[in-house]
Amino acid sequence: MHDTLALDPRDRDGLQQPLLIARDLRKHFPVKGSGGKSVQAVDGVSFTVGKGETLGVVGESGCGKSTLARLLLHLVTPDAGELVFDGEPVGVSAGIAVAASRRQGQMVFQDSYSSLNPRMPIRDSVAFGPFVQGKKKDEARRIARDVLSKVGLDPGLFGPRYPHELSGGQKQRVNIARALATGPRMVILDEPVSALDKSVEAQVLNLLRTLKRQFALTYVFISHDLNVVRYLSDRVLVMYLGRAVEIGPIDAIFERPLHPYTRALLASRPSMDPARRIEEPPITGDPPNPIDPPCGCRFHTRCPFAETVCETTDPALGAWQGPQPYVAACHMRDPLSGHSLSGNA
């Protein structure tokens, strides 16, 4: 898989250079009539996505996953922070323009119904991307046919159809085809399977795996379904209330989660083993209001281990270039934080 990646003519600096670096991304949405308050959808999130890697992003509803996805493609402009795409800063005068970065990144949306134009035959929807990027109409149509057959839809049969004539799974395949038609290197999957039933979900996930190999893609896979994330991802980023609380290799985090929130998330999965039923919900209540997040650690209002230090000091998400493969933003991991359990890390 990595061999094909190295051959990509657009590749710069080989595999050592991460495909995407996000530094301290921030997006606050002002709330009307609240006297200058804002929803802190994404508040200082940093991570890297390596070439050919799948980064899973998990978290509760409303924790900023979708906003993060839109930030990565500049569909919403970040208030602060920096995006570096394959070594080039995006959207600043010295780096590549936003438009150029959009040629290399695409997105698959959650709602397969509203993400296709109802008045456009699907072959035109798929051909639209290549067309606006300067391909001739015939050429764009040819690409659309090609990509449609790659996602398992017969272009002759499905091409002239309208979105309402397709099933949910077929529509999501069209969405994937649309994303791939422009030849991206990175695809952001914003809950691509959460609206599908289980059998179709499995088909689409396998399709995504196959396509990743075939097109040498890098995925950012957003989901609230932990099993799905584990199936597809190499590394995982856990988000809580607009912050990254833990990031690391998927197996390490699933085997030994560091952050209490990650532990609670993992414990909330229904168990396959009847002998290991979950007796009570490990985490209760709703997440705090992102307009007015708690001070200190944002999780302290729901954390079973919260102490005074958690209410006063905001834990940092470890050292980015540190030796350990994964980091968590928790005082219990920092021997100098003063948390009574900090020695157990």
Place this chain on the structure above:
Amino acid sequence: MTNGMLALTLVFIPPMCRVAETATTQVRALDFIEAARASGARTTTIIRYHVLGNVLGPVFIYASSLISISILLASGLSFLGLGVRPPEPDWGLMLNTLRQSIYVVPLVCGLPGAAIFITSICCNLVSDGLRAAMDVRM
């Protein structure tokens, strides 16, 4: 005649704009617009290929339904003597003039009314047909 048309046109501009604005806001919030932006399309391209087609439908349907209402209103104004002046022909005016003959030849004085009725029904049917033709689902 011109004045009456002008008055009706002016009256119907705000609701027309409102319909267009509502439809545009609805379409703009849908994911396929965002997908188009993600593929690098400029605003004008998105409007041309993705927004107009979805907005013109409701606008045309509303406009065609306004035709029959306009005919009724214009005839009503003329009937009251506020629209068309006598040398010019108008169904509303004719209805008013023939009002006195109702005891002599009742059928004749009903004819302009029937004409108004049939015309506005036809416009409504055209509007319905347009609605069906515009819906890709049918």
